[in-house]
Amino acid sequence: MTRSTHVPQVTQLAVTRLVGTDICAYDLTADARGVLSPALIFRPSAGDEVVDHAAADGLQRVFYTTLNAAVCVTADGAEVWRSEFVPESDRRHGHTPGCALSSDGLTVWVYRPDTMAGRDRSDQWLALDAGTGAVLTQADLDTVGHGGIQLVHRASGEILLNVGEGQDGSVIHRASWAEGRMALRRYPWTDRCLIDLSPDGRHFMTVDHCQGDMAIHAYPDGEVTFALSVDAFGHDSENICVEWCGGYLSPDTVVVTLAGETEDEEEWFRHYRVDARSGDVRAALDAHSGNPYDLQPLGDGSWLTTDPSGHPVRRSDSTPG
Numbered sequence: 001m002t003r004s005t006h007v008p009q010v011t012q013l014a015v016t017r018l019v020g021t022d023i024c025a026y027d028l029t030a031d032a033r034g035v036l037s038p039a040l041i042f043r044p045s046a047g048d049e050v051v052d053h054a055a056a057d058g059l060q061r062v063f064y065t066t067l068n069a070a071v072c073v074t075a076d077g078a079e080v081w082r083s084e085f086v087p088e089s090d091r092r093h094g095h096t097p098g099c100a101l102s103s104d105g106l107t108v109w110v111y112r113p114d115t116m117a118g119r120d121r122s123d124q125w126l127a128l129d130a131g132t133g134a135v136l137t138q139a140d141l142d143t144v145g146h147g148g149i150q151l152v153h154r155a156s157g158e159i160l161l162n163v164g165e166g167q168d169g170s171v172i173h174r175a176s177w178a179e180g181r182m183a184l185r186r187y188p189w190t191d192r193c194l195i196d197l198s199p200d201g202r203h204f205m206t207v208d209h210c211q212g213d214m215a216i217h218a219y220p221d222g223e224v225t226f227a228l229s230v231d232a233f234g235h236d237s238e239n240i241c242v243e244w245c246g247g248y249l250s251p252d253t254v255v256v257t258l259a260g261e262t263e264d265e266e267e268w269f270r271h272y273r274v275d276a277r278s279g280d281v282r283a284a285l286d287a288h289s290g291n292p293y294d295l296q297p298l299g300d301g302s303w304l305t306t307d308p309s310g311h312p313v314r315r316s317d318s319t320p321g
Contacts, residue, residue, distance in 0.1 A: 014056070015055075023050060050066060052065045061080065063101060069083060070128060111123070111125055115143075115145075122140040122141060123145050148162060148163045156220075165190075190209075207243070212241070214227065228279055233281055273285050298314075
């Protein structure tokens, strides 16, 4: 098989973590391993309870959502802008607004699960001006979501949104905007959960909502290039499931996570490497984490887990311990 000639690089240049009440931003362009130190620490505005967050690659500003607003602050604590979700929701649970920054850093994409928030309207997807918070474009979504995962396609500037509707399934949209108009497309599934985009942007990974298999799709049309059920990993599908996590460890390798219970009802999980081109199952990956979801592949052969301090730990196969 012909191997990729793509030079490994991280698919994100910066990541954020909520540590205590602070939003910590980490520069991934440095090749540091082990527990990462934040490049900058941002303090949310007084009274804000952060539910999602993102930082620009330059780490000068951070963007976050609360249950009722999208906000931008600087490292010195100044609030640059605030976009309120009107009317304010009095529901504390069941809806988690999300935010993501465009590849050029000029647009903040915000998913608002307004139906579950009790705003008597459909879910909303907005593109906000990153500098001012002004609404650039907005769309009604035919979903009743609890929360959403947004992945930015760095090459095209498009963005994918996975809306989780609980037991009703999962819906994936793709969008871009220009001249004040959103080009919105919905993939024809309600049973696929978006996991990750490939580093070269040519494919994306999903997991069956019922956790029976994983699939790799061509971007942007969504055609399945291969799918693997639990049986492909040598396990009994009646007792084992594919977790909604994993992703691209490198351009040629995805991580797929299986979980189940022993005969003594002890829970277990295992991360598997899978060839992203052929679908061949490779060696297991020890992520050095006791939580199957505490694994964030970065696309360059390294991944993040979480230290007890709350800060990320960057690891690779050559990282000791």
